[in-house]
Amino acid sequence: MRVRICLVGLGAVGQGFLRAAQLKGEYLKKRYGLELTFTGVADSSGAIHDGNGLDIAEILRHKREEGVGSHPSGVEGMSGLELLDEVEYDCLVEATPTSITDGEPGRSLLIKALGDGKHVVTSNKGHLALFYSELMELSSETGAELMFEASVGGAMPIINLARETLTSCSIESVIGILNGTTNFILSRMTSEGSSYEQALLEAQELGIAETNPAQDVEGTDAACKAVILANAILGRPCTLRDVSVEGITGITQGAIELAAQEGYLIKLIAEISDDTLEVGPRLVRMGSPYAVDGTLNMATLRTDLAGEVTVVGRGAGSLETASAMLTDTLTIWRRHRDSR
Amino acid sequence: MRVRICLVGLGAVGQGFLRAAQLKGEYLKKRYGLELTFTGVADSSGAIHDGNGLDIAEILRHKREEGVGSHPSGVEGMSGLELLDEVEYDCLVEATPTSITDGEPGRSLLIKALGDGKHVVTSNKGHLALFYSELMELSSETGAELMFEASVGGAMPIINLARETLTSCSIESVIGILNGTTNFILSRMTSEGSSYEQALLEAQELGIAETNPAQDVEGTDAACKAVILANAILGRPCTLRDVSVEGITGITQGAIELAAQEGYLIKLIAEISDDTLEVGPRLVRMGSPYAVDGTLNMATLRTDLAGEVTVVGRGAGSLETASAMLTDTLTIWRRHRDSR
Known part of the structure; x- marks a missing residue:
């Protein structure tokens, strides 16, 4: 079954998530029947989206040189929040930088996604450290899951x-x-x-x-x-x-x-x-x-x-932290596959 | 929902399982809706059974003085294997001593229970170290689960x-x-x-x-x-x-x-x-x-x-090891509650 991912944030962890999905694509499909498709990706330069699924290798190659906004099919200056309105997706994977003053931009992204009933997997900790209860309440209200193993200790599966x-x-x-x-x-x-x-x-x-x-x-x-x-x-x-x-x-x-x-x-x-x-x-x-x-x-x-x-x-590392996010994505999918 | 347990083996781990079930009875009922009832218990002296459920505190008190076989309602000399034919149960909790020569008496208990389509939770390692593949095949054939977290490292949840x-x-x-x-x-x-x-x-x-x-x-x-x-x-x-x-x-x-x-x-x-x-x-x-x-x-x-x-x-300890068996029992119940 196909799960459509919208990925916002393409630093070390976001890129790690793309690489992890690439490395484990066959494994997840064969073992669990899960097929990850990236329908949208945003970084600080802009966004790129395609309802049929983006080419991961192509995004990673382009990212190494410049931001996704400057990709021929990209939209320069489009924010992650704007992207969420443009793209069809089942799960937001949020890996924007941590802010401990207002939790942004992560907080607004989570409120938008959860409010729209979309599941969220995050590696960010600012919004959770400032607004945990509010975000969890929103998740309960709409039935959209919010998972965050990667936010504490990277690959250490404490939660x-x-x-x-x-x-x-x-x-x-x-x-x-x-x-x-x-x-x-x-x-x-x-x-x-x-x-x-x-x-x-x-x-x-x-x-x-x-x-x-x-x-x-x-x-x-x-x-x-x-x-x-x-x-x-x-x-x-x-x-x-x-x-x-x-x-x-x-x-x-x-x-x-x-x-x-x-x-x-x-x-x-x-x-x-x-x-x-x-x-x-x-x-x-x-x-x-x-x-x-x-x-x-x-x-x-x-x-x-x-x-x-x-x-x-x-506690850190691009692929290590991404592995916790990939496990969270898989967990959400396993919990919800029967109800779709 | 009620899960009927048949417990065979009343050494440190078996007694620990009874104490753990006693300590966490309310917690499991409130949090997961799981109610554990002990319909049969056997040790080396004999067995005791009651389809309506045995009194845990009473069994533990009696065990401290003598074996369950000598209990007024017990059957002296009845083996664990014989008990499995007498008692209605959903899950065998097996905590007999480890034998590395033939895996007995644990091996026969598991073959009987799994063959009858009953789930098994064990802390024993002899039968698994000698006959893992055979026991797992039997479990697959009948659809009865075989779980054994407690057999490796007691309370360390490695498996x-x-x-x-x-x-x-x-x-x-x-x-x-x-x-x-x-x-x-x-x-x-x-x-x-x-x-x-x-x-x-x-x-x-x-x-x-x-x-x-x-x-x-x-x-x-x-x-x-x-x-x-x-x-x-x-x-x-x-x-x-x-x-x-x-x-x-x-x-x-x-x-x-x-x-x-x-x-x-x-x-x-x-x-x-x-x-x-x-x-x-x-x-x-x-x-x-x-x-x-x-x-x-x-x-x-x-x-x-x-x-x-x-x-x-x-890696050891009566209550610690029993906690792993209690978690396994809960896991089996959660997996199967919807299909009952």
Whole structure:
């Protein structure tokens, strides 16, 4: 069965989604009977659409040189929101950049799509961290699904694990390392004895930290993800304003050495329970599931029956993050195929 | 909706299943509309059955003193297999002891139940490690489900994670620590500088290792689990005879120290891919997801799109293991409720 995708946002994740769909097209068709067709694609330069389906390879090739707006069949300057009115689609795949001030342009795209009864898969976290309840209410009202595994921890399947794989357990809290950049910096300070400044510079040179690293090192990115997990896993309505946040800019080499002498590491940890919503540096024991290094993300679910269950995965990466979006797309399709 | 359970095996896991059903009875009813009724229970002393449902608290209380066969309403000497002919049930929950020579009594119980078209949830691994293909064929023939998350790594949801949560990915290999006893022994040798003999004795005193620890320390237990993962996750038909196994009895304190100097730990690792099926001591890097200590189990799935995804959890424990069986029971019920 054919599912028509409208993809908005063609950065690393959006392009990753196109590549993932290309790589796994035959697999999804053979194994699940799912055929993905891209009827519309938009980036910041414009949009391109074709009800019969666009050529993925052609879009990717063109994108490497310029934006889709300048494609011979493209419409320069057409926004993603305008595209949604032009194109026939079943599912919006939204991969626009995160804004933590107003959640735009993602928020308007989701309101439009969900309002029109179209399913949404997103990797964005701004709109969810600011307007989770509103967006979920709209989804309930129209019966259109909103899925967002990729928004927290990239390829680490924490949300679906909690909701679909541990169904007999009640989840009491979530504790995790939700930002790969800060985990890399703290890991290098530990393994190499670097100063915070040296480790940050190394991360920037490797493309792991951005030129302006504020959202990562000050804990805002992890805080957005904590809000999403609190809402999605614990059913606790909250927004970014409710998180108590401390970043890693004050962590010294001395503090890391002192911790190591006692068998501990310093990690930027998010703690989420019914009465806690915090992001900050914490001591974790070497040999525990929290002691993963490099850019890895991890999250531990504390459950009533199963004890602690932890998942570890790559928190970023174009194809890795896209794989979570592809799984979400498949899940929506499997849930709804019988009712179409 | 009511699901009638016949429970065979009342050791730690069987009793855990009764307690879990007791603890979560209201939750499952309220959240999913599932009502579990125990119509038959058997242990090595005999069996007890009642088509209207047995009193869980009463069975547990009686079991603490003597076997169910000696219960006023019980039938002394009635085997689990005989019970299956006496009782009306929808799902067999099988928690008899593992036998790696002939898979009994679990094998006969599964053949009987699946042959009669009854679903099965098991925590046992002997029958699966010896007769996986035969049992799955029978399940396919009659349409009765056979689920076994609890048989590998207790509360660590590796099978359901691979099959239900990473659906867009192909899984290329599984690498993991599948035995908690040997992980404890190696962890103590590392953290305390103990000899193998000292660490084993400590594990025995704590009830982590059995008086005869052969199946754990020689790698057989991990090999059984490797066989189950190879069949269930990679679709590779194999049995216990196909595994290349080496245990930890030859690991010296010197080897552990040498590894530690280079930033490595020695772990008993199972490696499963299309062309590998091995259990043996391996070096793992400190700071990697393989570096978890104590009795924890872990497994890493290498995937084509998502990179490596790891899950960590308690490999044993009465309630923990039972939680995996309860989730499997719920999954079967959710899959079949519409067709009943």
